[in-house]
Amino acid sequence: MALIVQKYGGTSVGDPDRIRNVARRVKKTQAAGNQVVVVVSAMAGETNRLVGLAHEMHPEPSTREYDVLLSTGEQVTIACLALALQAMDQPSRSFLGHQVQIMTDNAYSKARIKSIDDTRIRCALDAGNVVVVAGFQGMDEEGNITTLGRGGSDTSAVALAAALKADACEIYTDVDGVYTADPRLCASASKLNKISYEEMLEMASAGAKVLQHRAVELAAKHDVPLWVKSSFSEEEGTLVTKEDSAMAQLLVSGVEHNENEAKIAVRHLADEPGVAARLFMPIAEANINVDMIVQNVSADGFTDLTFTVPQNELKQAIQIAEEVTKGMDGSAIETDENIAKVSVIGVGMRSHAGVASTAFKRLSEAGINIDMISTSEIKISMVIKQDQMEKAINELHEAFELGQLNT
Amino acid sequence: MALIVQKYGGTSVGDPDRIRNVARRVKKTQAAGNQVVVVVSAMAGETNRLVGLAHEMHPEPSTREYDVLLSTGEQVTIACLALALQAMDQPSRSFLGHQVQIMTDNAYSKARIKSIDDTRIRCALDAGNVVVVAGFQGMDEEGNITTLGRGGSDTSAVALAAALKADACEIYTDVDGVYTADPRLCASASKLNKISYEEMLEMASAGAKVLQHRAVELAAKHDVPLWVKSSFSEEEGTLVTKEDSAMAQLLVSGVEHNENEAKIAVRHLADEPGVAARLFMPIAEANINVDMIVQNVSADGFTDLTFTVPQNELKQAIQIAEEVTKGMDGSAIETDENIAKVSVIGVGMRSHAGVASTAFKRLSEAGINIDMISTSEIKISMVIKQDQMEKAINELHEAFELGQLNT
Numbered sequence: 001m002a003l004i005v006q007k008y009g010g011t012s013v014g015d016p017d018r019i020r021n022v023a024r025r026v027k028k029t030q031a032a033g034n035q036v037v038v039v040v041s042a043m044a045g046e047t048n049r050l051v052g053l054a055h056e057m058h059p060e061p062s063t064r065e066y067d068v069l070l071s072t073g074e075q076v077t078i079a080c081l082a083l084a085l086q087a088m089d090q091p092s093r094s095f096l097g098h099q100v101q102i103m104t105d106n107a108y109s110k111a112r113i114k115s116i117d118d119t120r121i122r123c124a125l126d127a128g129n130v131v132v133v134a135g136f137q138g139m140d141e142e143g144n145i146t147t148l149g150r151g152g153s154d155t156s157a158v159a160l161a162a163a164l165k166a167d168a169c170e171i172y173t174d175v176d177g178v179y180t181a182d183p184r185l186c187a188s189a190s191k192l193n194k195i196s197y198e199e200m201l202e203m204a205s206a207g208a209k210v211l212q213h214r215a216v217e218l219a220a221k222h223d224v225p226l227w228v229k230s231s232f233s234e235e236e237g238t239l240v241t242k243e244d245s246a247m248a249q250l251l252v253s254g255v256e257h258n259e260n261e262a263k264i265a266v267r268h269l270a271d272e273p274g275v276a277a278r279l280f281m282p283i284a285e286a287n288i289n290v291d292m293i294v295q296n297v298s299a300d301g302f303t304d305l306t307f308t309v310p311q312n313e314l315k316q317a318i319q320i321a322e323e324v325t326k327g328m329d330g331s332a333i334e335t336d337e338n339i340a341k342v343s344v345i346g347v348g349m350r351s352h353a354g355v356a357s358t359a360f361k362r363l364s365e366a367g368i369n370i371d372m373i374s375t376s377e378i379k380i381s382m383v384i385k386q387d388q389m390e391k392a393i394n395e396l397h398e399a400f401e402l403g404q405l406n407t
Numbered sequence: 408m409a410l411i412v413q414k415y416g417g418t419s420v421g422d423p424d425r426i427r428n429v430a431r432r433v434k435k436t437q438a439a440g441n442q443v444v445v446v447v448s449a450m451a452g453e454t455n456r457l458v459g460l461a462h463e464m465h466p467e468p469s470t471r472e473y474d475v476l477l478s479t480g481e482q483v484t485i486a487c488l489a490l491a492l493q494a495m496d497q498p499s500r501s502f503l504g505h506q507v508q509i510m511t512d513n514a515y516s517k518a519r520i521k522s523i524d525d526t527r528i529r530c531a532l533d534a535g536n537v538v539v540v541a542g543f544q545g546m547d548e549e550g551n552i553t554t555l556g557r558g559g560s561d562t563s564a565v566a567l568a569a570a571l572k573a574d575a576c577e578i579y580t581d582v583d584g585v586y587t588a589d590p591r592l593c594a595s596a597s598k599l600n601k602i603s604y605e606e607m608l609e610m611a612s613a614g615a616k617v618l619q620h621r622a623v624e625l626a627a628k629h630d631v632p633l634w635v636k637s638s639f640s641e642e643e644g645t646l647v648t649k650e651d652s653a654m655a656q657l658l659v660s661g662v663e664h665n666e667n668e669a670k671i672a673v674r675h676l677a678d679e680p681g682v683a684a685r686l687f688m689p690i691a692e693a694n695i696n697v698d699m700i701v702q703n704v705s706a707d708g709f710t711d712l713t714f715t716v717p718q719n720e721l722k723q724a725i726q727i728a729e730e731v732t733k734g735m736d737g738s739a740i741e742t743d744e745n746i747a748k749v750s751v752i753g754v755g756m757r758s759h760a761g762v763a764s765t766a767f768k769r770l771s772e773a774g775i776n777i778d779m780i781s782t783s784e785i786k787i788s789m790v791i792k793q794d795q796m797e798k799a800i801n802e803l804h805e806a807f808e809l810g811q812l813n814t
Contacts, residue, residue: 020464078475087466
């Protein structure tokens with residue numbers, strides 16, 4: 001008998017009919033001879049409603065009370081799903097985060113799971129129940145309610161699968177798997193049957209929204225076989241798993257994009273030790289996420305520092321940069337919000353040379369100018385003009401023959 | 408420094424503005440040099456919405472999951488009130504039932520509080536916080552969420568006041584105290600400044616809705632001074648407390664009514680031992696609340712049993728009565744939903760004779776026929792025709808000079 005953890009997101013449980021749809025899928029999995037633990041998110045729209053309510057009560061709500069408020073969303077869903085299963089004669093029991101001892105640190109609103117006690121879940125499973133667990137929430141050592149941040153239900157599901165040593169963790173969403181590119185922008189995008197944890201991590205940080213970064217990290221750490229599937233179809237989905245030799249034969253497995261970043265260039269800084277630290281320390285202290293950084297030193301002893309940040313943190317980043325460069329002779333700050341980052345990702349890059357040059361050549365032939373470049377072992381990211389993003393995605397997709405996968 | 412427990416019902420916390428209104432009152436009480444624990448209900452309408460959702464998921468929802476669902480209502484309110492207080496620079500911390508160890512039995516949806524651990528509350532109070540606790544909810548020994556039934560937040564407040572040995576428990580509602588009669592039906596009704604626990608208990612069971620029966624019982628048991636006040640005015644309210652000599656001087660302190668009962672008469676039963684038991688045992692087993700019972704034995708050796716039940720349990724009670732009387736020669740069942748019960752209540756009845764005869768005489772002079780009578784030490788209840796209820800209330804109110812109280 002296999003033990004399967006299934007996670008259904010907000011859209012999949014968006015109303016009573018959809019919850020019944022989930023109940024039918026869960027019951028079917030149980031009827032096929034599996035034990036099933038289901039992790040659910042708040043019904044679509046509910047979290048936003050609660051966030052609105054919090055801000056109506058306080059312009060900057062304290063994160064402790066914010067978490068008390070937000071965690072009700074998942075609590076409503078677990079009760080509804082358990083009732084829907086019971087209405088189908090499938091015994092079921094719901095549990096809140098604290099009831100199954102999902103222990104976290106006390107970083108409210110972005111807590112990290114430290115441990116899970118599987119005793120109550122095992123007991124309920126062995127009694128023939130489908131166990132329904134509230135995602136996104138946990139409890140700190142003092143018994144305060146914590147939440148894991150947006151997308152935290154994915155992490156809850158993977159953590160439960162790891163604690164229970166489940167045979168699979170299935171993430172149900174509104175797309176039917178991980179694609180070689182966003183199908184809305186690239187008509188020839190194809191679904192991947194399999195992808196490595198590492199590629200999935202790079203995809204998530206390059207802009208893919210299908211899985212939360214931390215959930216993939218956790219799955220990789222505990223070697224949890226992670227499926228991405230659609231809750232509205234019977235398609236097989238994509239398996240995120242350990243790298244194998246077949247994956248490495250592929251040069252590139254996907255093209256990702258992110259158009260929510262902005263670029264800041266700080267020009268004409270004195271090229272002396274500590275200049276980068278002086279700029280990036282205060283930016284880090286302000287909790288601003290710097291993504292790419294490029295430094296150019298000119299012949300005359302000056303340097304330019306160019307970096308990207310999320311657009312909604314741009315204003316604050318500029319303030320800090322102005323503060324730092326105040327009194328520096330001749331320095332200047334330039335910003336650009338009309339940028340996009342496109343990335344090609346693949347474990348095959350480790351063993352195959354020439355991926356970067358193929359990418360650069362293709363974009364150049366297509367008349368697309370590359371503004372910034374950064375690379376990791378299995379990823380090449382390029383910053384270009386935002387209005388050329390869609391074209392760039394399609395050019396790269398074709399250059400690495402991604403439309404021909406699975407055929 | 409006094410410790411005050413305040414409870415605000417659903418209407419008082421019905422929307423963000425009303426929650427802010429409550430926050431202002433609470434802050435004022437704290438600023439006057441008191442420690443304050445606030446117990447809140449779900450926002451008005453929220454519990455009904457959740458009940459609707461439960462029934463949408465299951466025609467007969469299991470009470471365990473029902474409680475998980477319903478308890479989210481109070482959770483939303485505690486977070487909102489704590490945030491509203493913080494927005495007014497009043498430190499505050501919210502707690503769920505299980506977080507302050509409100510331990511109950513496991514009778515889901517109608518659980519009884521067994522114990523409360525005051526450690527976390529005291530700790531938070533001593534740190535200068537207003538403590539906000541979710542009413543209506545607790546936790547059983549296994550860690551399951553339980554709820555206390557409708558009106559359960561009153562009970563939560565009194566139980567907390569008892570556990571904390573609070574100096575007062577103030578129940579804020581949409582009326583400004585306990586009245587001698589319902590002001591909507593009796594223009595001369597006046598507010599009582601003080602009433603005994605025992606009278607309040609009889610009033611609650613006679614139809615008064617201002618306080619939950621169990622809450623008053625608990626207050627009496629632990630001698631908690633219980634105030635009924637309006638959250639929309641600065642009126643002093645009514646104090647429910649131990650009986651004193653001044654109370655006993657008053658013959659009657661209130662006229663209550665209940666028009667939600669129905670009468671069942673089972674006629675022509677053989678007058679033999681056990682006949683009443685044979686009827687009322689199965690009714691009790693079906694959890695039907697029988698209120699008044701009258702038995703008349705006729706000269707020919709037959710007996711009539713007449714009793715009242717809540718209207719929404721009438722159908723089931725009739726079925727049981729029919730079942731029981733099946734095969735009994737000549738028996739017949741009559742029902743009447745157009746009845747009302749009016750009751751006069753007062754600890755003065757203990758020491759003063761003639762209250763019953765005064766009531767009967769007054770109703771008779773007013774042309775109101777009494778159908779059933781039942782009495783306790785401090786209460787006389789009479790069943791009359793429903794369309795004469797308002798008149799009966801006013802006649803009795805005048806007969807016992809209740810309009811002249813507090814003048």
